[in-house]
Amino acid sequence: MNVSLILILLLVGAIATFLSGDKFASKVALLFSLAALVCSSILVNQFLGGINISLSNPWILQPNVSFALKADGLSLAMVLLTTSLLPLIVLSSFGNNFNNSKNFYGLVLFMAFAMVGTFLASDGLLYYIFWELALIPIYFIALVWGNGDTEERKKAVVKFFIYTLGGSLFMLIAFAYLYTKAGSFLLEDLTKLDLSTTEQTWIFLAFFLAYAIKIPIIPFHTWQAKVYQKAPTVGTMLLSGIMLKMGLYSVIRWQLPIAPLAAKTYMPVLIGLSIAGVIYGSIVALRQKDLKKLLAYSSLAHVGLIAAGCYTLTADGLSGAVSQMIAHGFVIVGLFFAAEIIFRRFETYKIVEMGGVRSQASKFTSMFMILVLASVALPGTFNFIGEFTVLYSLSQVNIWYAVLGGTTIILGAYYMLKMFQNVMLGETNTKLFADVTTTEIIVFVIIIAFLLFYGLYPKPIVDLVMPSIKETLIQINR
Amino acid sequence: MNTLIAISGLGVFCLIAEIFNFRKAIVPVVILGLLAILGTTLNIWSFGELLNSQYTNMIVADKFSNAFSSLFIVLTIFLVAMSHDVYKDHETKISDFIAIKIFLLAGAVAMVSFSNLSMYFLGIETLSIALYILAGSSRLDIKSNEAGMKYFLMGSFASGFILFGICLIYGAMGSFDVTEISEMSRSAELPIWFPIGISLLTVGMLFKIAAVPFHFWAPDVYEGAPSIVTATMSTLAKVVAFATLYKLLATMNADISSAYQNIIIIVSIASMTVGNIMALRQNNVKRMLAFSGISHAGFMMMTLLSLSNSSGNLLYYTVAYALAGIASFAVIINVTRNKDNEDILNFNGLGKTNPIMAAVLSASLLSMAGIPIFSGFFAKFMLFTQTIQAGFLIVVIAGVINSIISVGYYFKLILAMYTKEPSEEKQSTPFVYYAVGIVSIVLNIIIGLYPSLVTDLIK
Numbered sequence: 001m002n003v004s005l006i007l008i009l010l011l012v013g014a015i016a017t018f019l020s021g022d023k024f025a026s027k028v029a030l031l032f033s034l035a036a037l038v039c040s041s042i043l044v045n046q047f048l049g050g051i052n053i054s055l056s057n058p059w060i061l062q063p064n065v066s067f068a069l070k071a072d073g074l075s076l077a078m079v080l081l082t083t084s085l086l087p088l089i090v091l092s093s094f095g096n097n098f099n100n101s102k103n104f105y106g107l108v109l110f111m112a113f114a115m116v117g118t119f120l121a122s123d124g125l126l127y128y129i130f131w132e133l134a135l136i137p138i139y140f141i142a143l144v145w146g147n148g149d150t151e152e153r154k155k156a157v158v159k160f161f162i163y164t165l166g167g168s169l170f171m172l173i174a175f176a177y178l179y180t181k182a183g184s185f186l187l188e189d190l191t192k193l194d195l196s197t198t199e200q201t202w203i204f205l206a207f208f209l210a211y212a213i214k215i216p217i218i219p220f221h222t223w224q225a226k227v228y229q230k231a232p233t234v235g236t237m238l239l240s241g242i243m244l245k246m247g248l249y250s251v252i253r254w255q256l257p258i259a260p261l262a263a264k265t266y267m268p269v270l271i272g273l274s275i276a277g278v279i280y281g282s283i284v285a286l287r288q289k290d291l292k293k294l295l296a297y298s299s300l301a302h303v304g305l306i307a308a309g310c311y312t313l314t315a316d317g318l319s320g321a322v323s324q325m326i327a328h329g330f331v332i333v334g335l336f337f338a339a340e341i342i343f344r345r346f347e348t349y350k351i352v353e354m355g356g357v358r359s360q361a362s363k364f365t366s367m368f369m370i371l372v373l374a375s376v377a378l379p380g381t382f383n384f385i386g387e388f389t390v391l392y393s394l395s396q397v398n399i400w401y402a403v404l405g406g407t408t409i410i411l412g413a414y415y416m417l418k419m420f421q422n423v424m425l426g427e428t429n430t431k432l433f434a435d436v437t438t439t440e441i442i443v444f445v446i447i448i449a450f451l452l453f454y455g456l457y458p459k460p461i462v463d464l465v466m467p468s469i470k471e472t473l474i475q476i477n478r
Numbered sequence: 479m480n481t482l483i484a485i486s487g488l489g490v491f492c493l494i495a496e497i498f499n500f501r502k503a504i505v506p507v508v509i510l511g512l513l514a515i516l517g518t519t520l521n522i523w524s525f526g527e528l529l530n531s532q533y534t535n536m537i538v539a540d541k542f543s544n545a546f547s548s549l550f551i552v553l554t555i556f557l558v559a560m561s562h563d564v565y566k567d568h569e570t571k572i573s574d575f576i577a578i579k580i581f582l583l584a585g586a587v588a589m590v591s592f593s594n595l596s597m598y599f600l601g602i603e604t605l606s607i608a609l610y611i612l613a614g615s616s617r618l619d620i621k622s623n624e625a626g627m628k629y630f631l632m633g634s635f636a637s638g639f640i641l642f643g644i645c646l647i648y649g650a651m652g653s654f655d656v657t658e659i660s661e662m663s664r665s666a667e668l669p670i671w672f673p674i675g676i677s678l679l680t681v682g683m684l685f686k687i688a689a690v691p692f693h694f695w696a697p698d699v700y701e702g703a704p705s706i707v708t709a710t711m712s713t714l715a716k717v718v719a720f721a722t723l724y725k726l727l728a729t730m731n732a733d734i735s736s737a738y739q740n741i742i743i744i745v746s747i748a749s750m751t752v753g754n755i756m757a758l759r760q761n762n763v764k765r766m767l768a769f770s771g772i773s774h775a776g777f778m779m780m781t782l783l784s785l786s787n788s789s790g791n792l793l794y795y796t797v798a799y800a801l802a803g804i805a806s807f808a809v810i811i812n813v814t815r816n817k818d819n820e821d822i823l824n825f826n827g828l829g830k831t832n833p834i835m836a837a838v839l840s841a842s843l844l845s846m847a848g849i850p851i852f853s854g855f856f857a858k859f860m861l862f863t864q865t866i867q868a869g870f871l872i873v874v875i876a877g878v879i880n881s882i883i884s885v886g887y888y889f890k891l892i893l894a895m896y897t898k899e900p901s902e903e904k905q906s907t908p909f910v911y912y913a914v915g916i917v918s919i920v921l922n923i924i925i926g927l928y929p930s931l932v933t934d935l936i937k
Contacts, residue, residue: 060929062790062937063863125859129850136849143896144829150897158889165849166882173878176863177871 001046002053003071003120006039006079010113018106026094029105033086033112040083044076044464059126064184070122074322074468077461078119078249081326082242084450085333086112089237092337092443095344096232098145104234111137111238118246124175124185127254128168131210131246135164138238142231156226163223167213174206178258191257191475197265204262207255208270214247215303218277228296229349233340236292240299241333245325248303251310252318257475263313270311271397275404277304282411286418291339291349294419295332298375301408302328308405309390313476317393318469319462324386326461327374327451331383334371334447338364341440342423345433351422356429364436365424367444372420374451376413381455479533481547482587484515489580496573504573505562508580509555516551519544520935535655536597543591545793545935546721549800550586553714554579556804556914557706560811563908564706575615579710582608586718590725595644595654598722602640602686606633609715613703625702632695636685643678646671647730656729663730673735679726686719688768689775690748697756700768705814708764709807712771713800720778724792728785742782743873749776750880757887763810764820766887767803770846773880774799780861780877784868790933791860794925797932798845798853801922805842808915809835812907825891827900832907836895838915843888845922848881853926860929 013032020028046053056068071079090108098104114137117130139161146153175185177199182189195203213220228236256263263270281301288294306328309321341364342357343349358365374381377388387409395402436444454461488511495504521544558576565572585604592598610633614626644654650671651659663672681692688696700708727734734742753773760766778795781788812835813828814820829836845852848859858881862874925932 062930062933063860129855132850132855136844140896143893154893154897158886158893161889162882162885165885169878169881172859173862173866173874176859176866176874179863180867 001043002055003043003069003079004055006036006043006083007069007113007117007120009036009039010109010116014106014109014113017109018102020102022101025102025105026090029109030087030090032109033083033090036112036116037083037087040076040079043071044080047071047073047076048464054122056122059123063125063179065125066123066184066186067126068123068186069120070187071120072468072471073464073466074249074252074472075119077322077326077465078245079116081245081329082112082115082119085237085241085329088333088337088443088446089234089241091439092237092333092340093234094439095340095437096234098232100144104141104145107137107141108234108238111141112242115242115246119249122187124178124187124190124254126185127250128172128175131171131250132165132168134243134246135161135168138231138235138243141235141238142227145232146230146235147232148230152226153230156223156230160223160227163213163220164210167210167220170206171210174203177203187254187257191478193258195259195261197261200259200262201265204255204259204266207250207259211247211251211255212273214250215244215307216247216277216300217273217304217307218280221277221281221300224300225293225296228299229290229292233292233336233343236296237333237336240296240336241329244299244303245329248306248310248321248325251307252321252469252472256310256313257472260313260476260478263311263476267311267313267397271308271394271401274304274308274311275401277301278308278405278408279411280304282408282415286411286415289351291342291351291354291419291423292336293349294351294415295335295339298335298412298416299328299332301412302332302375305387305390305405305408308401309393312393312397313473314393314396315466315469315473316389316396318472319465320386320389320391320393322465322469323382323458323461324390327382327386327454330447330450331371331374331381334444335375337440337443338368338371341436346431351419354423354429355426357424357433359428360433361435363441364433367436367441367448368424369420370448371444372416374448374455376416377409379455380452382451382458384455385458479537479539479591481515481519481539481544481551482537482584482591484511484518485551485580485584485587488512488515489577489584492573492577492580501569501572504576505558508558508576512551512555512558516548516555519548519551536594537588537591538593539591541936542725542789543587546590546717546796547587548935549793549797550583550590550714550718553717553800553804554583556808556918557710557714559910559914560706560709560808563910564704564811564815575612578608578611582612582710582714586714589718589722592725593656595647595656595659598726599641599644602722603637605715605718606637606686609633609707609711612707612710613699615707616704619704621702622704623702625699628695628702629699632685636682636692638682639678639685640682643675643680643682646675646678650675660729673738676727676730677738680723683719683723683726684745687716687723687775687778688772689745689779690752690772691745693749693752693772693775696772697760697765697768700771701762701765701820705764705807705811705820708767709804709811712767713803713807716771716775717796717800720775720796721792724781724785724789727782728789734782734785739783742779743870746776746779746782746873747876749773749779750876751776754880754883754887758883760887761822762820763814763822763825763891766822766891767806767810770884770887771803773884774846776880777858777861777877780865780870780873783870783873784864788864790936791857791864793936794853794860794929794932795857797925798857798922801918801925802842802845802852802854805838805915805918805922806846808911808918809839809842812911816905822891822894823901825894826898827895829896831900831902831904834912835907835915838919839895840892841919842915842922843892845919845926847885847888851923851926853922853929856926856929
């Protein structure tokens, strides 16, 4: 058994969902996403048992491209994040009725396929193909099934597409250049290259453009809030929960090992930009009147901190970043799901029209509260482990980075609690608010259980990713 | 040579079929005949002609010519298949139109397999005259008449340039034979007439491929001509002209001078940029594809910067471009066949009324935009790699920026199909459009997954 199995499973799942017809599409999608979760867990077990589950086959001879999938702790952690969020995302959409749901769920599974491929690929061109492939389904998901005015949505989605495609094309040039040097796209060959500082700087910048747009890092974030707002919640969850992590993961896997000198030279700029994103995102989030947009800007702040952690080039920074990627993936999916639940009942995302839900829906209120607290990194949640480790690593580089980055916790607590107050508390709302259904409870409980369990016992995840982070650091400091 | 004879024979058959009233059989017989010829050309049954055989110094059958001839035959099969429905109201003329298309193919094959400049000129005239007739073939439509006339005037002007160029080359070298010219061109002392001749030839061919600044005819002619002819021009004719230009330069002017290289770079960048920027502003789909074709010509010109080893990449790019073009035209012809224009409004809501056709068109546009798994991505990628290797990073960066711009107008069409409300009821679609669209897009994806299927034909 090797890792290609999970790719095949998801691709078959996408096709089967498409063929199953509108009536059963959601169930088939759930079935396949659960199967993918089981499959990835088995793969992780095999990996931990010391079995080699990587794969490398020649694909195209001229240019020399191979179908190489590398499974190490880092990539498997991201695959596991994808496959465990996927059933939750599919399950969370059971309350919605989509037109053409076979296309919708087919695209969701196809996107998961592309994202898992991105996490696993260790051949540059293969990686690039998966990276771009993930863009097409989310484009159609946001465009066709999104909400709000069609014209505005179109503008937002096209902007997003052109931004990300533009950024990635520069990455493609970088890969083409590296290929002319190395004669291969394999990561292990590319990291062995002896590149001059100038070459590294340009390659680093080309990669940075692609990743900074995807993550997003200031000033490439302008597509984000609108797309999050306009996309259907499933699309927003896929984007914020998993797709952003593609950028962050790629920084660790590709950008830093290939161009370490540039990363070291420009470290203050990179960390500065990331932290600027933290502060900017937090302040803008304070002023948001739309719940989904508020969550979008909070997400901008959190990923800014994760990016800062990646660019510290320390073991703590990288492992904290990975933990926080996973934690943020779960918590942001939960928060967007909460927003979706409110939307299902109130049919609005405007915060002023909400409020007074607590007395009508006590279960929902308490679960939402836990998620809000997790999002502001309360000790005991997995987010605390991630953010604290990142802040610690920042303080090792320069104490001021940690001080400025730390504002995320203070500002985050402020805007999240203020949001919670306006959305949930206050005088009992005149509109009826039915408490959460069983399906909705299942999603929340799983997310909360995950965050609390690993918040108290983060060792399994840290142990899983640490060896590959150490290996990456050796390549960076070669 | 066998290919050329067989194709001409097939054309004559079409004309005779008219006399014996076999009109209904023409399309199937021609398709079967072309498939058989394709098999011979690709040497599948291995009793075909030997490689590199010469025929009285006029025609040479090498890997390059066989590979491109096969591509032209495949494209003609698609075009003929669609003709059946397009000409169903002009039943009396179907044999003429199809015969002209077959002769056009004969000209195309002659153009890539010449080994003598007179053969090359014969080929280009056969192809061009066939195209002039086809462009004006909708004879009661004033736009089609205009297109035919315009194309004829401009095209014969370009032919004049080419002929003049050939004369100068003959004057300098004393021969029409390509191999002799090629040998002599490597000697140190070249008469000034030789580079001038090559330049004139290049100008004429740049006109045929519609590269900036010789592109002004393309949008008008593409728009005015009947859609099936536009499909022929934008896929087959463009690919033929480019392959010929490549062959001319690669065989006669292999050690290209740096001044000439600079011109290629400028024309390439200008074609990409002008084509893309003008395409952004078009509302007529055929005009839009005309400008997109101009920009693709700019991309293909990158192969001229590393002439010695880029023929495989050129073949791959042309295959990817032509297959995507055929697929998109299958949809365009189907959608606009009962309309009097090709405005983008006609495509509104196609995603709802006809999801399969909308998917085919989206896929072909994504391929042209260069999104992975479609072969358009690999085509661009290979071009970029090769051009970086040859040391022209600036062209690659221009190419990348243009790829981003091109998304703007390709997506305009996709957006219209998926976000606008349909303006009319669903109309029935003849099977042949589904067949052509789906087959060509599937081929496109297959060669996207296995690029060596195509590149191995030539290496």
